[in-house]
Amino acid sequence: MQTIGHDSWGIVGHHWAVDMLRHAVAAQRPAHAYLISGPRHVGKSLLALRLAQTLNCEQAGDAPCDECRSCRRIAKGNHPDVRIASLATQGATLKAEEAARQRDVRIETVRTWLADINLRPYEGRRRVFILDDVERLSEGAANAMLKVLEEPPPYATIILVAHTAGDVMATIVSRCQAIKLRPVARDAIAPWLMTQGVSERDAVTYAAWSEGLPGLAHQYAHNPEAAGQLQAQLDELLSLSQRPLVECFKWVEEQGKAFRGGEQAAVYDTLLLWQRWWRDVLVVAAGVPDAITWVNRHADVTRVARGTGVVPAAAFVRRLVLAVRQLRENANPQLVFEQLILQLPDRQ
Numbered sequence: 001m002q003t004i005g006h007d008s009w010g011i012v013g014h015h016w017a018v019d020m021l022r023h024a025v026a027a028q029r030p031a032h033a034y035l036i037s038g039p040r041h042v043g044k045s046l047l048a049l050r051l052a053q054t055l056n057c058e059q060a061g062d063a064p065c066d067e068c069r070s071c072r073r074i075a076k077g078n079h080p081d082v083r084i085a086s087l088a089t090q091g092a093t094l095k096a097e098e099a100a101r102q103r104d105v106r107i108e109t110v111r112t113w114l115a116d117i118n119l120r121p122y123e124g125r126r127r128v129f130i131l132d133d134v135e136r137l138s139e140g141a142a143n144a145m146l147k148v149l150e151e152p153p154p155y156a157t158i159i160l161v162a163h164t165a166g167d168v169m170a171t172i173v174s175r176c177q178a179i180k181l182r183p184v185a186r187d188a189i190a191p192w193l194m195t196q197g198v199s200e201r202d203a204v205t206y207a208a209w210s211e212g213l214p215g216l217a218h219q220y221a222h223n224p225e226a227a228g229q230l231q232a233q234l235d236e237l238l239s240l241s242q243r244p245l246v247e248c249f250k251w252v253e254e255q256g257k258a259f260r261g262g263e264q265a266a267v268y269d270t271l272l273l274w275q276r277w278w279r280d281v282l283v284v285a286a287g288v289p290d291a292i293t294w295v296n297r298h299a300d301v302t303r304v305a306r307g308t309g310v311v312p313a314a315a316f317v318r319r320l321v322l323a324v325r326q327l328r329e330n331a332n333p334q335l336v337f338e339q340l341i342l343q344l345p346d347r348q
């Protein structure tokens with residue numbers, strides 16, 4: 001048995017999870033079902049894929065070799081023993097708009113995905129079934145899944161991936177080995193980006209922006225549009241302190257429309273972005289030597305911190321947290337955003 005470090009799994013952070021899976025594979029005792037949960041872009045799907053590769057790698061080590069036919073086919077998504085389903089695969093035949101509006105993973109999707117789960121592997125050593133968006137299983141789909149988990153087939157490993165484990169049916173959770181992934185330290189993300197040819201300065205910036213989510217840092221580093229969009233979004237928020245009230249209220253109206261029009265996630269993202277800015281201001285105003293998110297705008301953060309002070313900055317951070325809660329409790333989005341504009345501590 002060859003012993004290979006975490007790096008050969010190509011996973012940033014989550015060492016404990018990689019170690020646990022490596023040992024299970026080395027001992028030839030992988031669980032019948034895993035539930036990998038954590039925030040978006042933290043690395044859940046990648047971990048699932050690397051496990052599928054390790055279980056079927058022709059080198060039979062405790063890490064994927066990345067070179068054998070099996071590893072390569074799994075990476076390309078065309079290995080007969082590795083089945084992947086998700087809201088995206090379910091909506092593959094729909095128009096983009098309809099696909100985005102899908103509410104749950106349907107029972108037919110789960111049935112098709114698990115159709116031949118009792119068969120022996122065709123080519124590999126183990127059949128691996130990966131299902132994403134598990135927090136969105138319909139009741140029927142969850143029950144179909146439960147039946148399979150109650151009598152796990154001998155040659156299969158089921159890997160369920162959920163964005164929030166809290167929304168997965170308790171009876172499903174109890175039949176899986178739980179792997180909860182948390183945000184990764186930015187000190188681990190920056191060097192990883194540098195191995196991809198990103199300069200040190202940029203790597204540190206993207207790692208900070210990502211808030212511990214390697215997938216997001218990777219996007220910022222390799223997709224200039226994503227990085228540009230984030231900065232443009234922040235610029236818009238910051239401009240609200242200077243723009244005339246009538247323009248700000250136009251913006252408020254847009255947020256309300258977006259929220260009611262089904263773009264809740266985008267509106268929550270905006271609030272989170274704003275919160276991160278004001279948290280930076282607070283941290284700098286309070287003189288706490290803590291890592292800030294907007295490392296590329298240190299001078300701006302410092303200027304606003306000097307002009308605002310600790311107490312108003314702290315109050316506005318709390319105000320933004322409250323706004324998220326109010327929206328979740330069905331408050332009128334327009335009123336919530338209006339209040340934010342009127343209470344902006346640095347409005348001129």
Ligand SMILES: [Zn+2]
Nearest residue numbers: 057065068071
């Ligand atoms: Zn291999």
